[in-house]
Amino acid sequence: MNLKKRSSLTSLVVLLILTGLALLSSCEKYAAIIPEVNSADTVHFKSQIQPIFTANCITCHNGSRNPDLREGYSYASLRTGFYVNLPAENSRLYKQITSSSHYSFTLPAEKQLILTWIQQGAGNN
Template sequence: MNKEIIKISRIISTGFILALFVLLSSCEKVKIITAAVDPDATWSLFADIQPIFTSNCTSCHGGTRSPDLRSGKSFASLKNGGYVTTPAGSSKLYSKITGSDHAARSTDTEKLKVLYWIEQGALNN
């Protein structure tokens, strides 16, 4: 076969593999959370959300790193820091816990509870 043709077909197949890789990695980013959590139930900071922070977050967010997610401190820290604004899906807190560097620190169910608690006004309830 002509050397020129071999070269061109190599370039094309490399381009194809790269395009496939970009496509697949972008699919990963828009992964839709499908855990079953009732959006209409009342989500409570005290009963539902704080336990998530206490077991998954306070080892790092324990006073020196913002937001302070310790029990008794988390509400003021999240509100004053503007982390729990609506629409909940674009709030700083939800964006962070679903972002690539923090996603593994909570389960899909926990993420949805946080989402619905913010959507319901992020109450000190």
């Protein structure tokens, strides 16, 4: 194969790989629309935080692994396991959802919501 042909083949392969990557990353769940959190608003555990756990966490945290994030068990589990202590940024819950193993389980807006809820005292509200 001559040099010109080979380099255009290389460009084609590179282009294909880039297209593949672009397609893959567009499949991420970041397309969902979650309203921005205004930190002045009170975040409610039952209507705003538990649904995040129910949708994203209970396949694994279903009572066999701490914290138990199933509805009805999650609040006590988070409290007794000291997952939601202040300062919120250093809490075990926030650290875990922003860690590399857990980062992809929640959207940025969901992480922010959880952070704000902890900052506001992590009430069972």
